[in-house]
Amino acid sequence: MVVGGFGNLMAESVRVDDRWLMDRASTGVDEVSTAQGGDLPARTAAAVVAGNLAAKLSKVAGGGGGIIGGRVTLALDPNALGRLCRDRTVALVTGTNGKTTTTMMLARAMSVLQPVATNHSGANMPDGLVAALSTDQAAPLAVLEIDENYLPKISDAVQPAVIVLLNLSRDQMDRVGEVRHTERNLRTAIARLRDTTVVANCDDVLVTSAATEADSVIWVSAGGNWRGDSTSCPRCGMRVHVCVTDGTVTDWYCDCGFRRPTPTWAVREGLMTTPSGECFELALRLPGSANEADATLALAAATHLSVPLKPALDRIRTITGVGGRYTTVSRNGRIVRILLAKNPAGWAETLPLLREDTSRPIIIAVNGREADGRDLSWLWDIPFEQLAGRQVLATGERSADLAVRLTYAGVQHTHVPDPYQAIDGVDPGSVELVANYTAFRDLKSGLSNGA
Numbered sequence: 001m002v003v004g005g006f007g008n009l010m011a012e013s014v015r016v017d018d019r020w021l022m023d024r025a026s027t028g029v030d031e032v033s034t035a036q037g038g039d040l041p042a043r044t045a046a047a048v049v050a051g052n053l054a055a056k057l058s059k060v061a062g063g064g065g066g067i068i069g070g071r072v073t074l075a076l077d078p079n080a081l082g083r084l085c086r087d088r089t090v091a092l093v094t095g096t097n098g099k100t101t102t103t104m105m106l107a108r109a110m111s112v113l114q115p116v117a118t119n120h121s122g123a124n125m126p127d128g129l130v131a132a133l134s135t136d137q138a139a140p141l142a143v144l145e146i147d148e149n150y151l152p153k154i155s156d157a158v159q160p161a162v163i164v165l166l167n168l169s170r171d172q173m174d175r176v177g178e179v180r181h182t183e184r185n186l187r188t189a190i191a192r193l194r195d196t197t198v199v200a201n202c203d204d205v206l207v208t209s210a211a212t213e214a215d216s217v218i219w220v221s222a223g224g225n226w227r228g229d230s231t232s233c234p235r236c237g238m239r240v241h242v243c244v245t246d247g248t249v250t251d252w253y254c255d256c257g258f259r260r261p262t263p264t265w266a267v268r269e270g271l272m273t274t275p276s277g278e279c280f281e282l283a284l285r286l287p288g289s290a291n292e293a294d295a296t297l298a299l300a301a302a303t304h305l306s307v308p309l310k311p312a313l314d315r316i317r318t319i320t321g322v323g324g325r326y327t328t329v330s331r332n333g334r335i336v337r338i339l340l341a342k343n344p345a346g347w348a349e350t351l352p353l354l355r356e357d358t359s360r361p362i363i364i365a366v367n368g369r370e371a372d373g374r375d376l377s378w379l380w381d382i383p384f385e386q387l388a389g390r391q392v393l394a395t396g397e398r399s400a401d402l403a404v405r406l407t408y409a410g411v412q413h414t415h416v417p418d419p420y421q422a423i424d425g426v427d428p429g430s431v432e433l434v435a436n437y438t439a440f441r442d443l444k445s446g447l448s449n450g451a
Contacts, residue, residue: 044083047076048134055131070127073134081126082157084133085142088117090158091301094146094186095166095207096179097346099124101286101322102166102294103145108319109302109312115139122323125150148182152189155196162301163190163214164199166222166294168206169229169345170378179206179229186210199301201293202261203249205230205240209258220300221263222293223248225352226345228381233258267296274303280313285320287356290349324444331420331447333428338444342372342436344381351386354432361426362387365396365419365439372437376401384409395422396439419443420451 040048055069073080091110093103100122107118117136119128124145133142146154148168155163165186170179183206190198191213200211201222206229211217233240233254243251248268253259264275270292272280282292295316302312321327328337341350354362368374376398384406392413394402403415416422419439423431435443 040083041077044077044080047073047080048084048137050076051131051134055135067123067127067131069134070123070129070131073130074127079157081130081133081154082159084130084137085158088140088142089305090142090144090160091162091164091305092144092146092151092155092158092160093164093166094148094151095164096148096169096171096343097349098166098290098294099145101291101325102164102298103143104319104322105295105298105316106164106301107143108315109298109307110141110143110305112302112307112311112315113305114141116141116143118143119145126154129154148186152185155189155193159193160196162197162199162304163193164297164301165201165207165211166297167201167204167224167226167345168210169226169343170381171343171345171373180234183210183234187213190214197304199297199304201297202263203252205252206234208261209234212261217261218265218300218304219261219263220297221266221268222296223267223289224293224345225289225348228344265296265300267292272296272299274309280309282313283317285317286322286326288349288353324440324448327444329447331423334423334426334431335429336423336431336433336447338440338447339432339434340437340440341434342440344378347382347434350434351383354387354390354434357430358390360430360432361391361393362432362434363393363395363419363422363426364402365422365433365435365443366394366398366402367396367436367439367442368398368401369438372439379405384411387411391426393422393425395419396435420446 051069051073054072058068091106093099093106103118104120107116110116115138117133117139119132122145123131124147129144168179168183187210190210194215196214197216197218198211198214199218199220201207202219203221203223227242230240232238233256235258236254236256238254238256240252240254242249251260266273270282272282282295284291284295298316299309299312303309324338325340326337328335339350339353341347366376368376379402388411392406392411394406394413394415395417396419399415399417403413406413416425433443
């Protein structure tokens with residue numbers, strides 16, 4: 001709280017006295033204004049200097065630094081984001097799930113060409129984007145993860161070359177509202193853009209509805225195990241008919257005429273097909289079909305931006321973890337694999353991973369803080385019935401809510417509110433730990449630091 005208060009105080013005090021900006025603009029910001037090969041306006045250059053200084057002071061005080069730096073910069077120059085992107089080729093990545101992973105994949109692929117600025121920490125709102133761009137001003141390329149609810153504002157400011165649309169589903173409804181409202185906002189924003197190509201998952205009905213408004217679209221058949229938010233047409237409200245072959249959606253359509261476009265890229269069971277008809281084994285080091293989908297969308301975007309496919313794929317294959325996801329940590333003889341699942345769509349991709357070794361205990365950690373969404377009704381949309389017969393422990397700040405859901409699912413479980421006690425309560429060996437957002441963040445940090 002001390003660090004956050006410092007950042008807000010600094011932003012407010014500098015906003016009040018614009019003379020400080022002019023002083024900074026005339027002393028010591030030349031290196032900022034020329035870093036991208038083109039001059040930033042004096043106000044923006046000074047704002048960047050102040051933001052970077054705030055970030056450094058925040059780190060010294062024990063904070064993360066990045067968001068405060070961006071917040072200070074935007075307080076001094078509300079147009080800083082667009083100006084920092086002015087001389088770069090920008091790709092935006094958005095969707096409910098997979099943003100951080102796809103952003104890392106696309107940034108790795110784009111680095112084949114030139115250095116890339118990216119918000120690799122997952123800070124995906126305007127202050128996080130500005131912080132990432134401010135600390136890496138010389139990079140001519142930018143790959144930015146964007147919270148889907150901020151995309152309209154950010155895309156207007158940035159005018160990106162590419163937008164990657166992954167998926168859309170319910171998430172934190174008490175904070176962001178109904179997903180169909182989000183889809184309509186994205187649809188309107190995309191319709192305003194010119195010279196932007198949208199790379200979109202055509203197996204997602206809501207994504208297709210939003211992307212159809214783009215002047216240029218690259219359709220990717222990326223699949224997805226969650227279809228609970230696409231049972232009715234976003235255009236007319238009627239039923240969406242789904243065609244499934246061998247468990248895979250091969251087509252969907254509505255009687256109003258809205259239907260699945262023909263994809264030019266596709267991925268199934270690790271095999272990716274390109275527009276030329278070539279097939280590649282993805283051979284990723286990250287597990288699961290969701291990561292294969294993210295990689296295919298990233299490669300479609302990268303090749304559109306003139307990155308050679310094979311070198312791009314080689315770089316994506318080097319990724320072994322994303323912000324602690326899928327990593328294993330040792331604690332008192334337990335080898336804990338940490339997985340993030342924060343909504344029904346995320347759980348739909350996680351449940352198959354839990355079937356890889358049915359002998360492993362499963363610890364599920366659920367919090368309900370503001371960043372998670374305090375409404376946990378989404379727990380009732382997850383088919384926890386699939387965990388019947390497994391050793392399951394419910395933990396976290398909202399473990400009682402989870403325990404009730406598991407009881408109704410017929411899953412025998414142990415209720416241990418403290419996550420570390422839950423880990424120590426299973427036999428030594430391999431353990432699966434599935435956590436929602438803040439539970440994942442806190443446990444990743446705690447376990448990594450020997451808690």
